[in-house]
Amino acid sequence: DAKTTQPNSMESNEEEPVHLPCNHSTISGTDYIHWYRQLPSQGPEYVIHGLTSNVNNRMASLAIAEDRKSSTLILHRATLRDAAVYYCILRDNTNAGKSTFGDGTTLTVKP
């Protein structure tokens, strides 16, 4: 199964943009890139996903490298409520069973 690599932790100031990187060098052509976040004492929450093109939604933007071996989750203006663990995972479009999470990136937002 393709794996992802993320930094253990990142810090940001409130109201500034945050760029959370993810490497997935063994990604296959049928893998979708998904991002989730987990607030303390809660289950993970879906944030955004993409295949090849950059994606935007109300929560964030996803920038995908042209070779698809890396991606970046962009929070345009971090708030204190964005402090969470962010997970980048790959989901195979032909078999959604093996959805493997890594340890994610802990984002700290400073006021």
Added chain:
Amino acid sequence: DAGITQSPRHKVTETGTPVTLRCHQTENHRYMYWYRQDPGHGLRLIHYSYGVKDTDKGEVSDGYSVSRSKTEDFLLTLESATSSQTSVYFCAISDFQGYQPQHFGDGTRLSIL
């Protein structure tokens, strides 16, 4: 919010006893998953189901069994609980294609003494 209910939400039990956790969904999604999360770590897949009576192992399946007799329910059983299985257990659901997001329950905190 996706209709996922995990029960119980908290449980304390003793080593060697059987434990069953239940995940119930109202979304009619094909896939259901059980993960465990230990302090300071991400989620690790235990088992997943891709349909009624269709299940497969994840990365940490030893000591766990699952059953899915109807679309809406996915049961996780610890036949003889051990202290190493103390963890927070999350259930998730999704439709079958990889572009469909997973939706997670609120978790079950299980302590085995």
